[in-house]
Amino acid sequence: MAAITMDAPSAWDVLDGVDLPGGYRVEITAGKIIMTPQGEHPWRVVLAAAPQIKQRLAGRGTVLSRVMIDFPSMQYGYAPDLAIVAPGAARNSRGRFEWHSLEAVIEVVPQSSRDNDFAKKVHLYAECGIPLYAVIDPEDGVCTVHRHPTRTGSYEHATEAPFGQDLVLPLQGRDITIATDGFPKAGDLD
Template identity: 35%
Template sequence: MVTVEDSAELDEMFALIEAMNVPAGYRAEIIEGEIVMNPQRAVHAMIIRGLNRALEAGLGIDANILWDVRIDFPGTLNGYAPDIALVKEGAEEDDRGCYDYRDVEFVAEVVSKGSRRDDYDAKLKVYAAAGIPTYLIADPKTGVAHVFHAPREGVYTDETSHTFGEKFTLPSSGILIDTTSWPRD
């Protein structure tokens, strides 16, 4: 079983982030022990809003859909704030106000200039190791959405790619994702 390491140290690092007063329009995460800040742009927000609407349409408006909420993932010092995270119905926050990564059913990241390496490398590996059933990477630069599914032994065993402008369904859930209005960088 994979475990989250150094939760107390993550708490300290997030306390530092909160004390820094992260500028409006930025989000901060801890990836492999490094504090990473990336700007949120309109393109980013429009894709996140589209994903959120698709999840609500498929699951109902009361679905436990989170965006930019801290979730600690396996490995050393991985405190992520996914662009979108779908948490199992009935999942509850712990005493620190965080959800357990084992309750996450779906994660989506929208690639920005500064997050490209992390979204395609570190996060892909960590989400697979954590057993997150489906990970979607929306890349406005390339105009492609990559869907990784069915993690086994720390790697995703299924990947599909969809060009912006297409409609596709997410594996397992059957939720329709319509990318026809997704903007490109």
């Protein structure tokens, strides 16, 4: 896919100038703006995983959380729970990273968006060639790492790690290991 140019539209353009309410996750799926309240389980997982990823990247890449990424589509605008940006990647004219800058995307699946995370996002991320897509599922207490994307919108390889086992993200030239023993399962809130 060609890089997004300064004149290419982004799905996020429809929200330019809109004052969005706090406490909601905003994404664009199939041209529809979807706002969902931020759940506690996904947020706890993000808080547990992000510092581990940052430490293990050791300056070789950047970890972002819920930051708008420009995808080559007017129908899809995602702000992944966690995204690992490749070392040396540059922002576009909108000040955002583009899909081809990502080494990995990690989504924490709330009950309300299971279809989106397990079907639509898998398809888009694979079609865009994002090398690694990890799905963390507090409902089932398992992490699934999808690798080797195809242009037809699927990944050729998937491995699972139940909560309590290390989640290994094999990135280009290095592995990032995340301890999952602190990830809350559905029903495990204090």
